[in-house]
Amino acid sequence: MINETRIITQLKDESKKEAAFNTLVHEYQEVLYWQIRRLVLSHDDADDVLQNTFIKAWMALDDFRAESKISTWLFRIAINESLSFLEKKKKNISISSDVIEDLTSQLMSDPFFDGDETQALLQKAIAQLPEKQRAVFNLKYFQEMKYEDMSQMLGTSIGALKASYHHAVKKITDFFQQND
Amino acid sequence: MNEEKFLNERFGNENPFRVPEHYFDEFPQRVMKRIAHQNRRRKMIRWGIAAMMTGIVFSSAFVLNNFRQQDTTLEADNTQYVEDALDYSMINNMEIATYLTEAE
Numbered sequence: 001m002i003n004e005t006r007i008i009t010q011l012k013d014e015s016k017k018e019a020a021f022n023t024l025v026h027e028y029q030e031v032l033y034w035q036i037r038r039l040v041l042s043h044d045d046a047d048d049v050l051q052n053t054f055i056k057a058w059m060a061l062d063d064f065r066a067e068s069k070i071s072t073w074l075f076r077i078a079i080n081e082s083l084s085f086l087e088k089k090k091k092n093i094s095i096s097s098d099v100i101e102d103l104t105s106q107l108m109s110d111p112f113f114d115g116d117e118t119q120a121l122l123q124k125a126i127a128q129l130p131e132k133q134r135a136v137f138n139l140k141y142f143q144e145m146k147y148e149d150m151s152q153m154l155g156t157s158i159g160a161l162k163a164s165y166h167h168a169v170k171k172i173t174d175f176f177q178q179n180d
Numbered sequence: 181m182n183e184e185k186f187l188n189e190r191f192g193n194e195n196p197f198r199v200p201e202h203y204f205d206e207f208p209q210r211v212m213k214r215i216a217h218q219n220r221r222r223k224m225i226r227w228g229i230a231a232m233m234t235g236i237v238f239s240s241a242f243v244l245n246n247f248r249q250q251d252t253t254l255e256a257d258n259t260q261y262v263e264d265a266l267d268y269s270m271i272n273n274m275e276i277a278t279y280l281t282e283a284e
Contacts, residue, residue, distance in 0.1 A: 018212070025208040033204075037197050047203075054211045055218065115196025122191045141184075142193050173183040176190070 002027050008066050017061070025054055028071060032078045038138040039082040039131070041103075041123065043112040049085050053078045068152055075153045079135055086131050103127055125175040129168055136161055137168035 002023060010020035032053060037046040056077050064073060107113045107120040115123075126134055135154070139145040140161075147158045154161070 018215075021215070022208060022212055025211055029207050030204055033199070034195070034197075041197075043197075043199060047207075050207070051211050051214060055214060058215050058218075112198045112200070113196055114198050118191065119196040122187075123196075141187070142195070144193075169183045169187065173186055 004070055008064075008070060011061055011064070021058060021061070024057075024070070024074070028074050029054075032074060035075065035139070035143070036078055036082050038142060039079075039135060040085060041107070041127070042110070045085065049081050050078070053081045056081065072149070072152050076155070079154065083131050083135065121176075121179070122172070125172045128175065129171060133164050133168050136164045137172075140165050141169075 007020050007023060010016040011024075013020075029050065033046060033050050036049045036053070037043070040046050040049060053074070057074055060077075064070070068076075103124045104117065104120045107115070107123055108117065113120070126137060129137060132154070136150065139150055139153075140147075147161050150156075150161050151158050156164075
């Protein structure tokens with residue numbers, strides 16, 4: 001676990017900035033990757049978004065005020081980059097029900113997806129949620145993140161997050177009840 | 181929440197996604213390389229803008245200076261024209277002054 005105060009000081013020092021940023025990348029790459037991957041699903045897309053996340057963070061380093069933890073700041077950039085990516089993808093290809101219909105077979109043929117058909121079906125159910133609700137569901141269900149931490153990361157109230165999660169769970173359950 | 185319990189019992193919360201081998205070993209080097217390339221580009225753009233501004237300043241000074249010299253030449257030309265005209269009419273300055281004083 002890195003010392004946040006020390007790394008922030010090093011990031012403000014031009015002679016130590018690059019080395020300090022390299023440390024940040026090593027420390028947070030995996031946890032950010034999995035957050036992104038659960039949203040964008042494909043490894044190649046997740047790789048692109050993760051690179052963009054760190055590049056955006058590098059460009060915005062001078063604006064980082066240490067009002068939040070550096071990890072929270074990075075998570076926020078990663079979520080925003082993922083949501084922007086999904087929005088752009090939606091504009092380029094119309095997300096019709098056929099595309100989501102195909103998702104199960106796409107995942108099953110993806111060499112970087114290890115789950116069975118049930119798992120693929122769960123991902124298909126999650127893919128039907130609006131993007132931000134999907135992010136909330138993934139963070140709570142898979143990463144068991146506390147609402148307080150999520151609220152800082154997403155800039156949304158705890159009450160709204162709880163409601164969003166509750167609705168997401170209901171929609172996914174309904175999906176399986178209709179498709180069983 | 182019963183629905184959450186239903187999902188947990190049916191699907192669990194394990195991670196079904198995988199990454200290529202050595203992905204996280206190689207990723208930091210790839211992203212730092214992109215950042216170094218970005219820094220070089222930004223430096224070149226800054227130098228380019230500085231060079232362009234210097235060029236604009238010097239060009240403007242040169243052009244303005246040229247215009248001022250042309251004005252001085254025109255004024256000298258005009259004066260010479262009037263004096264030539266007076267010579268051709270065979271009128272001298274004393275005659276002009278007398279005429280103007282008498283006219284008042």
